Amino acid sequence: MDVKGRGFNSAIQSEEEMDLRRGPWTVEEDFTLINYIANHGEGRWNSLARCAGLKRTGKSCRLRWLNYLRPDVRRGNITLEEQLLILELHSRWGNRWSKIAQHLPGRTDNEIKNYWRTRVQKHAKQLKCDVNSKQFKDAMRYLWMPRLVERIQAAAAATGTSSGSGTSTTTTATATNTYHHLNNNSSSNNNMNLSSGQVVLPPSVIANDFGGGGNLSTSFTPEISSTAASSDSFGGQVSPVSDLTDYYNYPPNNNNNQEYFQANQVNYPESLISPSSYFNSGLDFQATEQNNPWMDGGDVSDNLWNVEDIWFLQQQFNTNM
DNA sequence: AACGAGCTCAACCGCAATACG
DNA sequence: TCGTATTGCGGTTGAGCTCGT
Helix, strand or coil, X not given: CCCCCCCCCCXXXXXXXXXXXXXXXXXXXXXXXXXXXXXXXXXXXXXXXXXXXCCCCHHHHHHHHHHHHCCCCCXXXXXXXXXXXXXXXXXXXXXXXXXXXXXXXXXXHHHHHHHHHHHHHHHHHHCCCCCCCHHHHHHHHHHHHHHHHHHHHHXXXXXXXXXXXCCXXXXXXXXXXXXXXXXXXXXXXXXXXXHHCEECCCHHHHHHHCCCCCCHHHHXXXXXXXXXXHCCHHHCECCCCCHHHHHCCCCCCHHHHHHHHHHHCCCCCCCCCCHHHHHHCCXXXXXXXXXXXXXXXXXXXXXXXCHHHHHHHHHHHHHHC
């Protein structure tokens, strides 16, 4: 594999650093890092990289671990609840990705940042306005977020997961019942006891893939990766999606998001606006949405604006300019 | 089938903050 | 106190993928 990877700037470095690998991680490197951390724990990333025998910078190891290999990293689509939370938290804190990520357990700052750039900024582009403009923020607040709440409620009603009494005149909407982990213990509750060299994996993973032992240092073999099997031996590229991490993802698949959320839920923080309040924020968009096809349950998570919305918003923007 | 445009996301960079000797 | 090493964060890049033509 080309260790120069993606053609990033290859700044002249010290002779020792010239041996450093760059670019996508291989399965072998992933196992090396996982095993080392399982046995020795995190911390001191530069020395960790050296001691583990990885020809990577400490920075690179840290990033790979935090964004990809950690057992509690969640992968898959950003859920409606998460979208709503991201929008809300971003409106409060701006591009404080790390801070926002603390409130979305299992999601990394990188993932949230990518979500924002690809999805949210796309909508701003559609509306021909700046993502930081007041107009766009208003559109988010009065259109996008109420719709997310509606869809969350609709989904909850359809699946019977509503835990409310049905008399939802309280400040906490039904949708908020699926909010989760707004406490700050996610980092200390990450299913790992690294000092013991044991990794606590989801029961199904342990049962199915590790014979119940869950001891990485002895159980891991690169062959469990179908990627490795299908690519050129160990040199095969892992990224962008390493099959390896399927063994670590928690929950194991994203169909369990609802259960995962509820199992980990805490109350929506009082300092945040309850999503239900978006219904009462001054505009009644629901009235015009009764027969709107985007609400009919398809996977339209990105399609929160319709033609009328865009037209309407652009009219609003124009009159405000 | 081939091609190009647009999108996604892992991994990089630079810089600021913090820790350490 | 100072210099160096390390960590953490936000911004950016680009390979690979998807989708439309």
